[in-house]
Amino acid sequence: MSATVEQPRQFCTLGGQQSVVAIERAIPIVHGGPGCSGKIFGGMSFFNGFQGSGYAGGNAVPGTNSCEKDIVFGGEQRLREVIDGALKVMDGDLFVVLTGCTADLVGDDTATVVSEYRERGVPIVHASTGGFKGYNHLGHELVVKAIIEQLLEPAKAIHPKLVNVWSVIPYQDTFWAGNLSAIREHLEGIGLEANILFGHDSGGLAAWKRIPEAAFNLVLSPWVGLSIADVLRQRFGTPVLHYPVLPIGAVETTRFLRTVAEFAQLPFQPVEDFIVKKEGHFYHFLDRAADFFMEMRWDLPGRFINISDSIYALGISRFLVNELSLHPAQQVVTDEPPEEHREAIRRHFAELKEKVSAEVIFSNDSDTISRQLHKQGYDLPPLIVGSSWDRDLAREIGGFHLSIAMPVMDRLVLDRGYVGYEGGLRLIEDIYGSVLGTY
């Protein structure tokens, strides 16, 4: 994270605020400048599929709105005022104080202030998320770790079927809500109890308190969440299953479920029964529309280009290659994975399938991306699966376009999700809808 960025596809550490909003009845408290929270809300939630305020997001977020006084003389007293008020005014189960650039730069001792409240028994934690520290991917991890480290106690007993799910990042993934409930349904389908932690019906603070009881942690993402799993292993000794590919469509989802089942030592038959049922449904529709896929009328895209977070770029590439036999062109990973994870991601793209591999570049800067994609030649119109920023690019290189990555300004997203068997069908409908819609 160093180069200048045109058309950002992720925001700063303070973006962790949205992960708090995603926890049922949790209240973020922003100790930062007056505009920070609103900008994050605009970028990650509103102008990203118009996901909206939710329970305590948007304008409801308590904040210190730091002014010159707080910069010059320190803002700790101001923070106390706001926390006091928040505890009275805001109806929540968990309070998370997030610091912005101002507080972190002038060196307010937020941790101490917050711990005073916690010692008085208030369910409140602090995450130091000054924007300059990194992207909201880091912010998400910081918030989660803060809750784990400052609030959770070792479990009395381990629940053998309980699994904590660390996967897509709330709001950063425009489809997080639908995706997480899909992951839940699939895991429950093979006999596990999924601790989803974010979104509707995820259980709020109570669910978070159960984290130490889990039999294992599932990190369903190329890299985000691994450090969370580490912390949990150190504190509670919980084992980790890392599955880097977001399962979209039958091939990947089945592979994923079998991997999980094996790791969790689940009885074989029920798992297979579930898989057979789901695959049957999925392939019924692929079969029904097979004429369409094969007749490839209307120049359905010859090559596809992903411009998205590694979790989507990889998941969707595997899906289009495995299920629709489409071919990858240049792939672009925009979530700036830490160096130590890049080799693995490169390898996944190199080995999409025997005889099918893809070049990948890591960049979150539209200027760089656009120059790279203009270099390539295309026999048929390519398909760009990326953010709304890329609509112009798609037009320039004569391709088709579907927005699935932040920021999504040209779609409204409610409970749509792309994960799993159903998700795959949904993605097919959306991709070809966007193609056919251009005629």
Added chain:
Amino acid sequence: MSLVNIAHSNLPTREQRLGSIVSFEGLASELAELSRSGRLQDRPRSFTQVSSCASSCAICLLSLIQDAAVVNHAPLGCAGDFSMFNLVNRYGLVKRGQTPANARLVSTNLNESDAVFGGSQKLEQAIRDAYERFRPKAIFVTASCASAITGEDIDAIADQLEEELKIPVATVHCEGFRSKVWTTGFDVAYHAILRKIVRPPERRRLEVVNVITFWGEDVFSELFNKVGLEANLVVPFADIERIARLSESGATVQMCSTLGTYLAAGLETIYGVPEVKAPPPYGLAGTDAWLRALGRAVHKESEIEELIASEHEAIRPELEDLRQQLKGLTGYVAAGSVHGHSLASVLRELGMNVAGGCFWHHDPKLDHGDPAADSLEHLVKEHGDMPVSICNKQAYELINQLRRMKPDVFIVRHPGMAVWGGKLGIPTFLVEDEHFALAYRGLLRFGRKILDAVNNPSFYKHLAQHAKLPYTEWWLQQGPATFMKEAE
């Protein structure tokens, strides 16, 4: 003698004109020989699956004329393909950089009482409506089984409305039951065009070459410009004025002589526009021969030779490379006869084996009657013999064949047929743009496309695992020709 008689509103079917057939099982060489010796006969099938009718082919061509309207005098089901032609139309316009617009199609929506009392008023009404709504330069009235069986005199109505509206109103006799060979529909559409649209030449434009084709991308202009010729693609996406002046061109060529045989022959017999009588320009040998024939027709032999040489040079390296990669792969082709022959040649020239071909029908001769253009003969001579089935889209026969042939790739040119290859797990694609493989550079495009298909067959594999075929085990054990009776 000429088969083209524009005094009549109707013309004989292909069976009657050309002795065409829709069923045959044997070697390409046998089929060619039988055709040449005039001993070719059809073997009716007892069991059949649905095929297509002349109505679709006729409406397809006419509905893509940009300032004409089509009135389908039929019950509503015969309008089932309106939506397809609409998409073809919008899609074609977008590709040609124009704003997409709906096709100008109207159905008279014949119902029970019309069947009893006749639907003549409705037809008049519909023609007037079409005129009011679209202000077209011409209106085509396509007939249907129902309109024919109830015995309506649509020609009389058309002539009367032509008087009234002062624009050509042409009837198109594409009743579904008249012919087993749906390409008869092309003939009747062209017949209507020859009768009512094409004018005698005002001035000859020898540099202009008519290209009879579908909706494919214009790959001809680039080729022709190099030798100072101008490609005039018809009928789709042309307008009435351009079609009216077909008679002024220096020659007529076709991307598929099954498609254009009647129009080309008509332009030659009526207006003396020479038809280039050669197999279509697919594959090196085919393209060479076709270009040379064209060169002779327009007296540009030397320019053509230079063009051929330079194009060969341009594609050689990649072609070699492709041949290496495709070597040993086996293909199977299913398409309309002449275009099918072309695709088979292309595969062979790409270094592939061709396990065989399935063609929707076979014309033992073309309207011009000149054997020089026999594309099947050409295929056998240039690329060797192969098993051939003639089968008007009988999926049960095709699938029976494919299961025996087990090709590495299956190439199809007709909606609805590709899916059967896929359900057997065979990498399959439909040739949507009929010009995709055309001429020299098409050879390369097509090769790359095949490589893509065979390099990532996962879609087909999964489909095969999960798709259920609607055929009995019994059938799959029988020979493909089981239901063909002996010739009557």
Added chain:
Amino acid sequence: MSVEQQFCQPATDNPVPASRSTSVQIRERRLGSITGFAGTAGELVQIARSGELAERERSFTQVGTCSSFCATLQLSLIQDAVVINHAPAGCAGDFPMFNLYNRYGQGKRKLARQNARLLTTNLNEQDTIFGATHKLVEAIHKAHRAFHPKAIFVTASCTSGIIGEDLESVIEEAEQELGIPIASVNCEGFRSQIWATGWDAAYNSILRKIVRPPLQKQPETINIITFIGEDYFSELLQPIGLKPNLVVPFTGVEQLERLSEASATAHMCSTLGTFLAAGLEREYGVPEIKSPPPYGLDSTDRWLREVATLTGKSAQVEPFIAAERAAIAPQLEIFRQRFAGRKAFVAAGPSHGHSSMEVLQDLGFDLVGSCMFHHDARLDHGDPTGDSLQAATRHIPGLSYGVCNKQAFELVNLLRRLQPDLVIVRHPSLALSVAKLGIPAIFVDDEHIALGYRGLLRYAHKLSNWLVNPALERTLARSSNLPYTQWWLSQPPFAMLGEPR
């Protein structure tokens, strides 16, 4: 320069800023603006006039908005300029919004749709220690190469401000090299509680670097300082032979260079444009229309007359006014009857909020209260005739009136008591808090719709559309839950407001 020196400049009495300075004085100091008040409209007018208006701070607050947002909104919509945000990535959180505004507006104005030209220097931990002017240089060159802009604006951030980045030296150097104006915009979020300060910062950079002395005066042209609304000003000005010049959004740099050539400057909202208008008058003698913007019958009359006097069109204006008033009278009467007795409330920024209050009164609504995001004790021109609050409440000085920088918890508390039939909202995502109470909340997207005489009817038509079918609010009220405690909802709405300083 120490943090102390940097930020604690003594308040100055001079209401007119020295526009050559790179930094605009914040509104708290320049205009005595405040964000906390509870009382009646009459009181506020009187205290403000007397110069004794004091801020009342809240102990508990919800997040607000900052100058950076307002500054970037104006500048990012200049079609041939580029905005570089010298900040961490999160300050770019509003880029997507500006991009949608941009594409949306381009569509409306028949311009080719293109993404807004926005960059962030993406400051990180390293940069906070070693400084990041080199990244700013890189960004400027990148912007130049990618877009060949006619001007570049560099917007500051809390971080760049606190670590004391020296933007000016970088900028001077780059200007030399690239030969285009490059302007810093001092919109650090923490500097002011009044985000409108961001407009001032943006306009200051335009006055400093873009506007040129007039080549030739354009007596027919009136500058209109506005947002992104449709051009309804022509309806008012063309009939009397004048031409509106809508700025800043969707203009080009060249159009802005010639702001000095207009015969007058007016506003769609005097809070928005006060700094730019005053600057143009002071620097280039372009007179500013002082009376409140033309919303509602009386204000429109007054505004038109002032414009006419300044441009010598008085002869044309009177018949025009009479004709327009007559033209709308019958339909207006119908709407007045339809809306009679309906209770309305306005939550918006001054002075546009004041304009809405006038419009609602003209349409026959009963105003039961209003709440503005801040209050300017005076405007930069310092002329009391510009007092839009007084104009809006001259008939109802007793109207209960609050100043509240969009604190949703106060608004919800207040509205639960007032239970109006309609709330006009003019700030993103406040509408939701209102609608969750089951009260029709109209978010006014196009700020020009109610403009002038015919605007009254346009506005009324839209309102009646939504009032016909409040199904959305009902659905929300049925299902929704507000994040506030019972304790809070039983407190007085302004319980968190401190005593005047």
Added chain:
Amino acid sequence: MSTILQHPRHLCALGGQQSVVAIPRAIPILHAGPGCGFKLHTGLGSYNGFQGGCYSGGAALVGSNVGEKEIVFGGEQRLRDVIDGALKVMDGDLYVVLSGCATDLVGDDTENVVTEYRRQGAPIVYAATGGFRGSNLHGHETIVNAIVDQFLTPQAKIPGLVNVWSTVPYHDPFWAGNLTAIQNLLAGLGLRANLLFGPDSDGIESWRRVPAAELNLVVSSWTGLSTAQLLNERHGTPWLHWPTLPIGAKETSRFARAVADAAHVDSQLTQAFLERQEHRYHYYFERAADFFLEFRWDLPSHYVTVTDAFYGSGISRLLSGELGLLPSCHFITDQPPTEQHDAIQQQFAVLSPELEAPVTFTADGDQITAELRENSNSAPLILGSAWERDIAAELGGCHLSIASPMMDRLVANGSYFGYDGALRLIEDVYSSILGVVQ
């Protein structure tokens, strides 16, 4: 259906073939001209959400392809040939012979031929579907009633079993997803839906079970009513007619309660189930509420529906009843029997007097276009078939294809039924708008 049609939205009675294709392992046999089957596949199955040929459709359709000879000398022998072959070649559980224009007009005694085979024990029925007899919705009813009439035998009642007669396969591009959604909702009420079509149906077994049902559920403005009546006469099964497609929380809960009552389900359980559903629905609805509120000012406030009757009323109850949009006019394109028109008008009238909008019964694209040009205020949101794209563009409005023919979308198991269906519809509507305005 009598007027001349430009841009048709339904086809002819022979389109009933698609309903046969929709029955797992059922084989349609067309006694008709060579092109009919494929044209109908094209219009209903392919260029209508690209649903595809499935098991026995598309190019697998069996047909006698009658030619000049059969027209002149009659086609009954030809039909026998084809049936013989079909029984050997096609691996099916149920065979349905459909006659087309040509054979109905020349007067082949198809019924007689088919009856012979049935007497010999072949699972085969006959439906007279000559194209001129009516629309494919009539065709659908004809084949359904043919199976009921010629194939079903009395059965002992199975508690909680409900036959679902609703959306018409393939004609409604979302039929498959809609049926699954209905099944899930009924399951939530503790009922067992007997689906006769689609992937979740047991095919011939489901059909055999039809007489065993305790209730016939007709979710449709008019198609299926004759079937319910027939089943009532034959097997004494009561029926519940729900003329509007339930979309959104309000409608779906009303619908579910009505079904629960008709099937005598414990209202406590029902209540608990419905509350869970509504709660989830409102979470997402509320999450996007900022958007609805802040964008309605400038986005279309008025909408137009150009759909089958039960879609139109269902959509208007979501858009007007829950989202607060205003209807500007409704076009009913499925040509309901005239005696149904008043009842259908009522379905649109229930919201509130201010929300009355003209309802026009027509399937003619030209009339629709013309009337939209006249009385559409400002830029409307048009929910209709892909035909309406041009007029939407002309009026500067927005458009979403939700009705046949749908050439601009691919549909797999998409559905607009119920709670989730409403969320899906809202996503699709606003995404199409957002795609246009920027």
